Amino acid sequence: MALVELRDVHKTFAPTKKGGAPIEAIRGVDLDVEAGEIHAIVGYSGAGKSTLVRLVNALEQPTSGSVTVDGTRLDQLGERDIRRVRQGIGMIFQQFNLMRSRTVWGNLEFPLKLAGVDQAERQRRISELLHFVGLADKAHAYPEQLSGGQKQRVGIARALATNPSILLADESTSALDPDTTREVLSLLRKVNEDLGITIIVITHEMDVVRTLAHRVSVMEHGRVVESGDVAEVFARPREQVTRRFVATLVDEVPQGAELEALRERFGGRLLVVDVEGHTSQAEVFAALAARGVSVEVVQGGVNRVGSAVFGHVTLSVHGDDVDAAVAQVGRLEGVEVLA
Numbered sequence: 001m002a003l004v005e006l007r008d009v010h011k012t013f014a015p016t017k018k019g020g021a022p023i024e025a026i027r028g029v030d031l032d033v034e035a036g037e038i039h040a041i042v043g044y045s046g047a048g049k050s051t052l053v054r055l056v057n058a059l060e061q062p063t064s065g066s067v068t069v070d071g072t073r074l075d076q077l078g079e080r081d082i083r084r085v086r087q088g089i090g091m092i093f094q095q096f097n098l099m100r101s102r103t104v105w106g107n108l109e110f111p112l113k114l115a116g117v118d119q120a121e122r123q124r125r126i127s128e129l130l131h132f133v134g135l136a137d138k139a140h141a142y143p144e145q146l147s148g149g150q151k152q153r154v155g156i157a158r159a160l161a162t163n164p165s166i167l168l169a170d171e172s173t174s175a176l177d178p179d180t181t182r183e184v185l186s187l188l189r190k191v192n193e194d195l196g197i198t199i200i201v202i203t204h205e206m207d208v209v210r211t212l213a214h215r216v217s218v219m220e221h222g223r224v225v226e227s228g229d230v231a232e233v234f235a236r237p238r239e240q241v242t243r244r245f246v247a248t249l250v251d252e253v254p255q256g257a258e259l260e261a262l263r264e265r266f267g268g269r270l271l272v273v274d275v276e277g278h279t280s281q282a283e284v285f286a287a288l289a290a291r292g293v294s295v296e297v298v299q300g301g302v303n304r305v306g307s308a309v310f311g312h313v314t315l316s317v318h319g320d321d322v323d324a325a326v327a328q329v330g331r332l333e334g335v336e337v338l339a
């Protein structure tokens with residue numbers, strides 16, 4: 001059984017306006033998050049990502065369906081048991097949600113006091129957490145004296161205070177610049193690898209998915225429309241919404257006006273070659289070279305997820321034998337003739 005398991009989950013909110021329609025935020029979601037993985041949930045605003053995460057830590061109860069975390073059905077628990085389950089789930093937020101009137105130490109001490117941890121153990125645990133997130137010298141600083149990246153590291157330390165087995169990260173890097181984002185992502189990877197904590201990360205940034213996650217689920221209109229290994233989903237997105245997200249990393253195959261513009265600018269014949277396709281690129285280029293045609297890369301891009309490479313490049317091909325060359329390589333798998 002997966003660590004987090006959702007089965008046919010629906011969540012409908014009462015209308016926000018008098019006489020308005022009920023809001024179906026989640027419409028029949030099945031989701032498995034395995035122990036030890038980093039699972040990204042991607043979707044546009046309003047897709048239902050935050051509601052999904054609030055169901056996982058029992059801040060919301062499903063209208064129907066089951067939510068199981070570590071073998072416990074959350075939708076059947078009483079208030080006291082829910083509090084116990086929540087202690088096993090850490091959460092970090094886009095706006096950090098630190099207490100401004102308390103020092104870093106005080107922010108970390110708060111959840112430990114709530115959990116009834118005695119003072120000596122609190123001291124030990126807070127020092128350990130500060131070292132883990134690289135903020136041992138900031139124990140007595142107040143949040144406003146910290147940079148965004150440091151605040152998020154405090155947020156992560158606080159989420160880890162009670163030794164959770166799951167960390168939920170809701171747009172945890174959206175308020176950060178690219179360098180700080182990299183720093184926070186590398187800390188999250190350390191949380192996963194060194195502590196074995198399962199991480200569910202909500203994001204709309206595909207670069208976060210690419211560099212951090214093992215698996216990804218894409219949400220649209222309250223449903224999970226596509227789910228799988230990050231490399232798989234990036235290389236062969238099935239749904240339109242997934243293609244749009246992946247296209248934020250690698251240009252989409254040109255079509256319509258963009259294709260026309262390429263034709264006008266470069267002339268010749270246009271081919272698109274799938275970089276991770278079954279045909280090796282070498283075979284395509286060798287065949288084109290053997291026909292004596294000239295080849296120019298005019299659009300596209302290549303990206304990497306772990307050891308997998310994905311993307312595509314558009315080639316403009318010129319020369320006397322161009323039609324025969326294009327006909328020959330156009331038959332190869334992973335090659336599409338555009339013009």
Ligand SMILES: Nc1ncnc2c1ncn2[C@@H]1O[C@H](COP(=O)(O)OP(=O)(O)OP(=O)(O)O)[C@@H](O)[C@H]1O
Pocket residue numbers: 013014016023024025043044045046047048049050051052
């Ligand atoms: N407590 C609530 N009461 C009524 N409607 C709600 C409530 N919470 C969420 N919704 C609605 O449910 C839908 C899904 O919202 P949700 O916040 O889960 O989406 P999201 O994908 O996280 O979006 P964002 O990226 O903007 O946070 C939206 O239409 C939202 O307005």
